[in-house]
Amino acid sequence: MAALKMGARLRSTVCAGEIMVVMAPDTEVEMTCGGAAMVDAGESVTPSGEVHPDHAVGVVMGKRYIDEAETLEVLCVKAGEGSLAANGALLLQKDTKKLPKTD
Amino acid sequence: MNVMMLLEMASAAFPERLAFTDGSSGASYTYQQLFDAARLRAGTIQASGANRLVKLDVSNLGTPLSLFASAWAGVPYVPLNYRLTDAEIQSLLARVTPAYLVTDAERVAELGATDDVKAASTQSFLDDTQHDQGMEDPWAMDPEDIAVLLFTSGTTGEPKAAVLRHKHLVSYILGSVEFAGADDSDAALVCVPPYHIAGIAAIMSSVYSGRHVVQLPNFSAEAWIELARKHSISTAFVVPTMLARIVECLEGEGVSDAQMPHLNSLSYGGGKMPLSVIEKAMALFPNTDFSNAYGLTETSSTICVLGPEEHRQAVAATTEAERRRLVSVGRPLPGVEIEIRDEDGHQVPAGERGEIYVRGEQVSGEYEGRGSVTDSDGWFPTRDAGSLDEEGYLFLEGRADDVIVRGGENLSPGEIEDVMLTHPAIADAAVVGVPSEQWGEAVAAAVVAKSGAEIEVAELQDFIKERLRSSRVPELIQVWAELPYNETGKLLRRVVRSELGEAAQS
Numbered sequence: 001m002a003a004l005k006m007g008a009r010l011r012s013t014v015c016a017g018e019i020m021v022v023m024a025p026d027t028e029v030e031m032t033c034g035g036a037a038m039v040d041a042g043e044s045v046t047p048s049g050e051v052h053p054d055h056a057v058g059v060v061m062g063k064r065y066i067d068e069a070e071t072l073e074v075l076c077v078k079a080g081e082g083s084l085a086a087n088g089a090l091l092l093q094k095d096t097k098k099l100p101k102t103d
Numbered sequence: 104m105n106v107m108m109l110l111e112m113a114s115a116a117f118p119e120r121l122a123f124t125d126g127s128s129g130a131s132y133t134y135q136q137l138f139d140a141a142r143l144r145a146g147t148i149q150a151s152g153a154n155r156l157v158k159l160d161v162s163n164l165g166t167p168l169s170l171f172a173s174a175w176a177g178v179p180y181v182p183l184n185y186r187l188t189d190a191e192i193q194s195l196l197a198r199v200t201p202a203y204l205v206t207d208a209e210r211v212a213e214l215g216a217t218d219d220v221k222a223a224s225t226q227s228f229l230d231d232t233q234h235d236q237g238m239e240d241p242w243a244m245d246p247e248d249i250a251v252l253l254f255t256s257g258t259t260g261e262p263k264a265a266v267l268r269h270k271h272l273v274s275y276i277l278g279s280v281e282f283a284g285a286d287d288s289d290a291a292l293v294c295v296p297p298y299h300i301a302g303i304a305a306i307m308s309s310v311y312s313g314r315h316v317v318q319l320p321n322f323s324a325e326a327w328i329e330l331a332r333k334h335s336i337s338t339a340f341v342v343p344t345m346l347a348r349i350v351e352c353l354e355g356e357g358v359s360d361a362q363m364p365h366l367n368s369l370s371y372g373g374g375k376m377p378l379s380v381i382e383k384a385m386a387l388f389p390n391t392d393f394s395n396a397y398g399l400t401e402t403s404s405t406i407c408v409l410g411p412e413e414h415r416q417a418v419a420a421t422t423e424a425e426r427r428r429l430v431s432v433g434r435p436l437p438g439v440e441i442e443i444r445d446e447d448g449h450q451v452p453a454g455e456r457g458e459i460y461v462r463g464e465q466v467s468g469e470y471e472g473r474g475s476v477t478d479s480d481g482w483f484p485t486r487d488a489g490s491l492d493e494e495g496y497l498f499l500e501g502r503a504d505d506v507i508v509r510g511g512e513n514l515s516p517g518e519i520e521d522v523m524l525t526h527p528a529i530a531d532a533a534v535v536g537v538p539s540e541q542w543g544e545a546v547a548a549a550v551v552a553k554s555g556a557e558i559e560v561a562e563l564q565d566f567i568k569e570r571l572r573s574s575r576v577p578e579l580i581q582v583w584a585e586l587p588y589n590e591t592g593k594l595l596r597r598v599v600r601s602e603l604g605e606a607a608q609s
Contacts, residue, residue, distance in 0.1 A: 007104035007246035007270070020108065020244070022277065042241065061112060062282025075277060077112055099279050099436065100410040101338050102370045102396035103304040 004029050009041035009077070014049045017059045017080020025071035033059065034082020055083040055090070065091035104246040104273045107141070107174040109311045114138035116283050121315040125163045126292075126330050132164055134310075137171065143231060144172035145238035151221045153203035155252070157196065158297065159183045159214075160207050161320035165225045166297045167306045169205055170251075174269070175242045178203075179249040181264075182298040186590065195254055195262065196220065246270035251303060252471060253400050264471040265400045274464035275304070275403040276311050278438045285314035290365075292331055292339040294319040299591055301340060301373065304404035314338070324352035328361075335365040340396075342373040342592030347380045353387050361387045368411070372396035374592035375499065375517075377524060377531065378430055385418060397432035397499065399485060403465040407441065407497050409433030424492075430521075431496040439463040442482070443491055453493045456515055458503045459485045488515065505596060507536035507544050512574055514546060516596075519577070522570050523548065526563060528556035531586050534577060535600040537607040547603040548577040551585055558582050579607050 004024035011018045012033035018041055019033075031038045035052025039045055059065070061079040066072065067086050073094065074084065084091040113122070118135035125131070132140065148156055156173035158166065158180070166182075173180040181199050183192060185207075192214075196202065200219035208224040215222025227233045250269045254262040291314050295301040309316045317334045319326060322345055331339065341349070346369075353361050369384070369391050376395065385393060392411030398404040409431055417429035435441045442450050443457040451457045460482045468483035469475040477483045488500040500517035507514040516534040523532040531551040539545035552558045560580045567576045581603065587595040 007244045009244055020104065022104075022274075061116060064277065077108060078115070100370065100392065100394035100408055101308075101368045102279075102372070102394050102405045102408055103301050103308055103340050 002028055004031065004072070010038040011041045011043075011045070011078075012036070012038055012047065012080050012082050013045050014047055014051050015080035015082040016047065016078055017076065017082050017084075018078035019059070019065075019074040019084065020077050021073075022064065022075050023071070023073040025069075029072060029086050030088075031074075032085045032088075033080060035085070036082075051082045055085060056081060057083045059084055060093075064094040066094045067091055104269045105174055105242050105244055105248070106250055106269060106272050106276075106307060107171055107242045108244075108273070109276060109307055110134070110138055110141065110171050112282065113310050113313055117287070117313050120287055120313060122310065123164055123167050124315065124317045124334070126317045126319045126326075126334075127321075128163070130164055132167075134313075137167060139237075140168055140231065141171040141175050142237040143234040144168060144228065145175035145242075146236040147234045148172060148176040148178060148203050149238060150236060151203045153201045153221060154178050155181050155199045155202045157181045157183060157199055157202045157204045158206070159185050159192065159196075159204065159210065160225050160297075161185060162293065162297045162302070162318040163225060163229075163320065164318075165205055165228050166302075166318070167310070167316075168229070170303065170306055174250060175238055177243050177248065179252045181252045181254075182303070183254065184296070184298045198264070199252065246273070253298070253300060253303070255400050263473070265467065266469040266471055267400075267403055267467050271403045271465050271467045272303075272307060274438075275405075276307050278465065279405065279436055280308045280311045282311055282313075284312040285309075287313075287315075288335070289313075289337045290315040290317055290334050292317050292319060292327065292334070292336040294322045294327060294345065295340060295342065295373075296590065299373075300398065300400040300404050301591075304398075305340060324348040328352060331363050331366060336363070337365050338368045338370075339366070340370045340372070343371060343376040343380065344374070344588050344592040346371055346384055347377070350380055350383045350387060354383075359387070360389065361391075363388065364390065366391050368392040368394065370394040370396050372398065372405070372432070374588075374594065376430065379524075379530075381414075381429060382418065385414065395432050397497065399487075401466070401468050401483060401485075402439075402461055402463075403467065405436065406439045406461055406463070406465075407432045407435050409496070427498075428496055431492070431498050433497065434495050435461075435497075436463075439465070441491065441495075441497060443489060444484075451490075453491055456488060456490045456500055459487045459489045459497070459499075461485060488517075502596070505535070507534075507546055509536070509539075509544050509546060509574060510542045514575055519546065519548070519567065519571065519575050522567055523550060523563070526566055528552055528558050529563075530554075530556075533586050533594055533596065533599045535596060535603055537579065537600065537604040539578075539607070545579070545607065546575065546577045547579040547581075547607060549581050549583045549586060549599050549603060551583055579603060581606060
């Protein structure tokens with residue numbers, strides 16, 4: 001467990017999923033994808049092991065995910081089969097409000 | 104966080120899709136080509152030892168390439184205004200060295216003559232064979248790194264360099280644009296200058312939504328109309344003066360419909376839109392969604408939007424209050440807060456005029472060498488004057504500095520201009536304060552007549568007196584052929600003030 005840093009990139013160890021931290025709480029967080037702890041995207045880890053069946057809905061590129069308390073927000077930058085969770089609780093997909101195109 | 108990540112995601116999701124087309128040369132990049140090109144230039148920038156990338160040229164493929172390559176290399180991107188004088192350009196360039204400068208071929212020798220400026224022509228910057236060592240390392244993800252330095256225009260004195268960090272620009276895009284939201288038939292026509300915040304926002308939001316951008320380097324209404332039809336443009340952003348010229352040009356063609364069936368959305372901002380222009384435009388583009396955007400350099404572009412449905416409701420409205428919405432800039436984006444405050448910093452009630460304050464993740468409010476001007480709670484004073492109505496719609500009323508103080512009474516030029524513009528003979532109007540022995544400042548106006556119409560000064564003064572308190576009636580009114588605007592549609596009020604000030608003295 002470690003405190004997450006805004007802007008940090010993490011990758012899954014059981015699928016191709018990769019995220020960027022948009023907003024992080026002050027407390028320590030264990031980020032998992034597919035049920036397995038995520039690692040810094042700079043670490044060269046070949047995906048190994050299985051996606052846990054309870055964490056297998058998947059993560060979609062370009063979608064943002066938040067925790068129940070809305071203190072943690074991440075952006076999926078690479079899609080994967082595993083679902084995201086923080087301290088064991090699955091994250092929820094956040095909707096981007098449809099806005100008129102302005103620029 | 105890094106704006107390069109926006110391009111990385113787009114090139115992974117739709118590598119073969121067209122990303123940018125130079126509307127003047129016809130040259131294009133797909134998303135994958137742009138990504139690969141940025142990698143090569145990032146290597147060149149890093150090897151040069153520069154800590155800024157300066158782009159001094161019209162819009163072309165080198166514009167998005169400069170933005171993303173500098174983000175990859177970890178140096179701020181500094182687009183400069185190519186319309187400035189040589190002396191002004193030299194003085195701005197000296198503030199951002201050591202620099203890697205990308206500019207038109209004619210300027211390379213002169214501007215690259217010093218040791219701390221490494222100059223390349225746009226042509227060689229765009230030539231893959233001139234770059235041999237691509238950057239392999241991943242780009243930095245520190246959200247505090249500076250993405251863009253943008254010299255602000257308009258004010259007198261030394262231009263200020265607004266600091267936009269990666270966190271501001273990425274927050275703006277994530278909060279307002281849906282990833283991969285565009286179809287592969289969508290195309291945006293971008294005609295705002297590359298050194299304007301709207302030009303930078305257009306690059307990022309189009310990339311993140313996967314939209315093809317067609318660049319129009321030098322705006323003319325004829326070229327805009329031709330490109331919009333040729334490329335089946337689906338979305339575009341214009342400043343008010345551009346829309347006025349497009350409307351005039353279409354009226355000149357004698358058409359009652361612009362014949363751009365693909366144009367789904369047309370947004371505008373950057374200055375005050377005359378009611379007559381937007382009403383005519385809505386008639387000429389009956390199937391197009393209109394949006395009015397308000398934003399500043401210091402806020403990473405748009406903070407308020409008046410959407411298409413609100414435009415239609417205002418046009419169809421029967422009450423004056425609802426119709427007035429058409430000249431509002433709408434309501435804040437999600438995650439953006441707006442407050443109107445008086446001179447003592449206290450929030451004012453709905454309907455009252457004051458200075459516009461804004462807060463949100465995309466708000467920087469920071470200038471190089473001067474730090475942040477936001478207060479301890481994150482509020483940025485825009486120096487723009489405005490008011491909010493009961494439902495939170497924002498109305499702009501000029502710059503806070505433009506207020507006229509006549510005999511101790513504060514007068515808003517916008518309020519007087521709005522009334523003058525309802526006069527049937529008036530096409531455009533500017534109201535300023537001029538020195539007066541009796542009042543400290545007196546109200547003066549420059550007006551432009553509609554074609555074929557005549558303006559009687561005394562009759563116009565009576566017209567205003569019937570609608571506003573007598574202190575607001577301009578003592579001096581001059582009829583001009585046109586009002587002075589800069590190229591992004593901002594009224595040059597100081598020019599009006601100086602000319603009318605001289606007339607008032609004589």
